[in-house]
Amino acid sequence: MPTTLLQPGQIEAAAGSIPELRLPPADLFLARARRLEQLAGQHTLGDYLRFVARLARAQHECLTAGPEARLPTPERLAQCREYRMPPLGPAGLAKPSGWRDIARHLARAVQPALPAAGQAALRPILQGQDAWLDEQAARLFEGDTQHLDAAVAPLIGAALQVHWTHLARQLDPAQVARPEHPNLCPVCGSHPVSSVVRIGGAENGLRYLHCALCSSEWHVVRAKCSNCDNTRGVTYHYLEGGDNVVRAESCPECRTYLKIVHQDKDPLADPVADDLASLTLDLLMDEAGFARSGVNWYLIQGHP
Ligand SMILES: [Zn+2]
Ligand SMILES: [Zn+2]
Numbered sequence: 001m002p003t004t005l006l007q008p009g010q011i012e013a014a015a016g017s018i019p020e021l022r023l024p025p026a027d028l029f030l031a032r033a034r035r036l037e038q039l040a041g042q043h044t045l046g047d048y049l050r051f052v053a054r055l056a057r058a059q060h061e062c063l064t065a066g067p068e069a070r071l072p073t074p075e076r077l078a079q080c081r082e083y084r085m086p087p088l089g090p091a092g093l094a095k096p097s098g099w100r101d102i103a104r105h106l107a108r109a110v111q112p113a114l115p116a117a118g119q120a121a122l123r124p125i126l127q128g129q130d131a132w133l134d135e136q137a138a139r140l141f142e143g144d145t146q147h148l149d150a151a152v153a154p155l156i157g158a159a160l161q162v163h164w165t166h167l168a169r170q171l172d173p174a175q176v177a178r179p180e181h182p183n184l185c186p187v188c189g190s191h192p193v194s195s196v197v198r199i200g201g202a203e204n205g206l207r208y209l210h211c212a213l214c215s216s217e218w219h220v221v222r223a224k225c226s227n228c229d230n231t232r233g234v235t236y237h238y239l240e241g242g243d244n245v246v247r248a249e250s251c252p253e254c255r256t257y258l259k260i261v262h263q264d265k266d267p268l269a270d271p272v273a274d275d276l277a278s279l280t281l282d283l284l285m286d287e288a289g290f291a292r293s294g295v296n297w298y299l300i301q302g303h304p
Pocket of ligand 2: 225226227228229230251252253254255256
């Protein structure tokens with residue numbers, strides 16, 4: 001009997017209407033912190049993962065407190081949808097002064113866990129002028145890592161994540177247009193950290209890209225390069241002897257890769273935490289000649 005092989009996109013299309021956009025849940029940072037604590041156990045980067053876990057817990061506190069942040073006007077949201085523009089693009093959005101308080105709160109929360117040198121490195125956030133903090137944020141948005149203060153960049157990034165995640169949570173998926181290209185977040189236009197295969201409900205088995213800034217997730221079929229849309233010759237790489245929860249999806253056209261984190265192999269897997277805990281895979285991909293397309297703001301200066 002002849003067998004018809006369906007490609008991943010066809011399988012997903014055949015399943016009927018699927019959620020194209022997942023806006024961030026309330027416990028996003030808490031779940032991330034728990035996953036980081038779990039991964040830190042026997043890990044060679046255990047101390048680093050525990051540090052980020054502490055940071056993620058502090059992010060959860062700030063998000064729960066409900067930072068001051070207002071969505072663009074309904075007219076602006078409708079306009080963005082009509083022209084298929086991300087409604088929360090950082091360029092068109094003012095940062096309320098509250099974001100700096102979040103940055104300072106995060107710095108105070110992680111400071112006790114750091115050695116003396118690390119504590120001193122956080123001083124610019126705690127004592128820095130508002131203008132200096134705004135300038136650091138602008139550099140982070142521009143991807144200007146050369147002029148960023150390396151020690152404080154993850155804290156600045158974490159504060160901006162809280163702010164944008166809070167904004168994204170106030171949206172309705174119907175207010176956001178489908179992106180023309182799958183490489184940038186349809187909500188805020190930022191790059192993805194990695195991608196994640198979700199389990200349960202209508203999302204079961206679907207792959208979503210996870211936004212580095214606003215924590216929204218958008219659906220992109222598997223075996224498709226999210227950087228250049230190519231579907232030919234996409235290859236998966238993993239570490240020998242590993243559990244395959246994290247693999248790297250590489251593209252022979254643009255020579256980049258994005259990690260794919262499998263909740264179907266571990267239900268607690270998290271697109272940001274598991275990305276940090278699999279830096280060995282990044283070294284392997286670098287040796288194989290592929291550039292990383294994912295951006296992880298906890299790791300903005302490269303390897304810890
Ligand atoms: Zn986003
Ligand atoms: Zn590509």
